[in-house]
Amino acid sequence: MxxxxxxxxxxxxxxxxxxxxxxxxxxxxxxxxxxxxxxxxxxxxxxxxxxxxxxxxxxxxxxxxxxxxxxxxxxxxxxxxxxxxxxxxxxxxxxxxxxxxxxxxxxxxxxxxxxxxxxxxxxxxxxxxxxxxxxxxxxxxxxxxxxxxxxxxxxxxxxxxxxxxxxxxxxxxxxxxxxxxxxxxxxxxxxxxxxxxxxxxxxxxxxxxxxxxxxxxxxxxxxxxxxxxxxxTPGSEFVAGFMGEAMLFPATARADGTVTVGPLTIRPRACKQQGAVKVAVRPEAWRIERQGEGLMPARLEKAAYLGAVHEYTFATELGPIFVVSSDLSDVLTPGEDVRLGLGVHGVSVVGSTD
Known part of the structure; x- marks a missing residue:
């Protein structure tokens, strides 16, 4: 001050x-x-x-x-x-x-x-x-x-x-x-x-x-x-969870600033750590694609329409993933297979796994 x-x-x-x-x-x-x-x-x-x-x-x-x-x-x-x-x-x-x-x-x-x-x-x-x-x-x-x-x-x-x-x-x-x-x-x-x-x-x-x-x-x-x-950019698991819904995933941070989460490689902002880390992902950070390289296969298990958004739960190799999508033009139904990717916004490294 x-x-x-x-x-x-x-x-x-x-x-x-x-x-x-x-x-x-x-x-x-x-x-x-x-x-x-x-x-x-x-x-x-x-x-x-x-x-x-x-x-x-x-x-x-x-x-x-x-x-x-x-x-x-x-x-x-x-x-x-x-x-x-x-x-x-x-x-x-x-x-x-x-x-x-x-x-x-x-x-x-x-x-x-x-x-x-x-x-x-x-x-x-x-x-x-x-x-x-x-x-x-x-x-x-x-x-x-x-x-x-x-x-x-x-x-x-x-x-x-x-x-x-x-x-x-x-x-x-x-x-x-x-x-x-x-x-x-x-x-x-x-x-x-x-x-x-x-x-x-x-x-x-x-x-x-x-x-x-x-x-x-x-x-x-x-x-x-x-x-x-x-x-x-929450600084801890507690802040990530308290400032809104977020899922935590084990990940690996590399010297070039990239982070690997399961089959996905992303570049979160302000990542200064290396090695085994935890990544907090907001539900709106996920991108839903019908096809594409470098994405994670996912099968839709649950869907809910809330007016302005759709809420989806997918089965993936990382476990169940909750996604909020504002795309109202492409409506998914349970049982469909898609691919998931991650954007930059809504993804934060919140600590190591040590």
Missing amino acids: NNIEDAGIVFRNITKRYGRDASSGLAVKGISFEVPRGTLATILGPSGCGKTTTLRMIAGLESPTSGEIFIGGKNVTTLGPAQRNVSMMFQSYALFPHMNVAENVMYGLRMSGQRDEVARAKAVEALRGVGLVGYDDRLPSELSGGQQQRVALARALVLEPEVLLFDEPLSNLDARLRREMREEIRALQQRLSLTVAYVTHDQSEAMAVSDQIIVMNQGLIAQQGSPRALYE
Whole structure:
């Protein structure tokens, strides 16, 4: 990191231990990262990996056992939530059922001592920003799940925080509404140049909203980078599997940069290893051909039509292989014999077999 002043959030060697003695396990194990101002970073990982603990330490709801936290260039390690200029949007929305929409959005402003007329004007503007003009007098019980989430978002934004935090914000919504809301959150973040830390366990959600993804596993950062970098060039088996569906195959890497997977020879990007390795292959990386040299024979066992793609399972000398094909013009039926090849995208060397 070149300049703390340029970063929205900085973690330096942060650990978190629950319990009073050294024998207590570490929930977070010496992690460091930064979120540049005006960007959205998603902390992604399975249950128990430390992602929510990390978010709560940014908010000041948990104190680190060791290390330093900076927000907007200021060391906030020992400061409480009220001193950090951070707003957090929870999974449950946490709206007051007895207050109408405007009163819910005004609540934080009132608590900070702002006059009612000023707070109401800011609340109305915040509601306009999330598409809820005219909803001021409705109760939360009169709103849909998506509308309740917009109210919670307006309540967080109206405080004009230095950093906005999201804890699994879309988990209570159905699939269509999740997609709409993640698009709205991303558009709002970019329009207002907000610094955002966003926690989820959903890989597709993380890829859709993020400038940067921080993948955590067992209290450590497994890998961090852009969504595309983590998807196309995962650094480990864990990241390859967590960033989307992938099959692992034993392979041999050679000095000229080529890799042999069964009867196939490919040239993955950024392959720096030699000898016995493991290769992660995404389902969409496979090419289906009717004939051709240097390809692998395969027999179709299962087929499913999903509208935009076909899903196929082939029997091959490498075992069953799952393939996603966007070619809707050439439809295969079980029992057909074809040949499989591999492209460059979606194929990564993720480690040795030692």
